[in-house]
Amino acid sequence: MTIHVRLQQLIDALDISVLEFARQLGERRGEKVYHILHGRLKPRYDTLEKIVAVYPQVNADWLLRGEGLMFKQLGSPSAAMNTEERLRNMEFLLFQLNERMAxxxxxxDLLRVEVARLRESR
Structure with a gap:
C-alpha cells in the first residue's frame, strides 16, 4: 500500500475533509495534499513530520511504512484508544489482511499456470 493510500485512509479515519486536513498542517489550500493523494507528488519529510506533530495519535511506522496500526497505543490497549479508534484499527487490519490474501x-494462480505450462512442455 502506498503512502498516498495511507494518507487517504487517515483522513477518512479522522473524519475530516482534505481541505481541513491541509489547513491543520498549515496549508492555506488543499492543493498540495490533493496532489499527494492522487499520486502526483510524494510527501516531503517536513509534511510527514507535521502530520505526526498535529496528530500525535498517528503511528509514524504505519504512516511511513504501512507497519502496525494506524493509531498508537499509549499504555494499556484498553485505555489507549476509544472504541471508535479501536474499530478503525480493526477495519484497517482487516483491509490489510484482505490485500495480502488477494x-x-x-x-x-500464477504458480498454477506455470506448473501447468511446465507439465505440458514435458
Whole structure:
C-alpha cells in the first residue's frame, strides 16, 4: 500500500475533509495534499513530520511504512484508544489482511499456470 493510500485512509479515519486536513498542517489550500493523494507528488519529510506533530495519535511506522496500526497505543490497549479508534484499527487490519490474501491468491494462480505450462512442455 502506498503512502498516498495511507494518507487517504487517515483522513477518512479522522473524519475530516482534505481541505481541513491541509489547513491543520498549515496549508492555506488543499492543493498540495490533493496532489499527494492522487499520486502526483510524494510527501516531503517536513509534511510527514507535521502530520505526526498535529496528530500525535498517528503511528509514524504505519504512516511511513504501512507497519502496525494506524493509531498508537499509549499504555494499556484498553485505555489507549476509544472504541471508535479501536474499530478503525480493526477495519484497517482487516483491509490489510484482505490485500495480502488477494496478493497470495494472485501468486497462487500464477504458480498454477506455470506448473501447468511446465507439465505440458514435458
Amino acid at each position: 496478493l497470495l491468491q494472485e501468486t497462487n
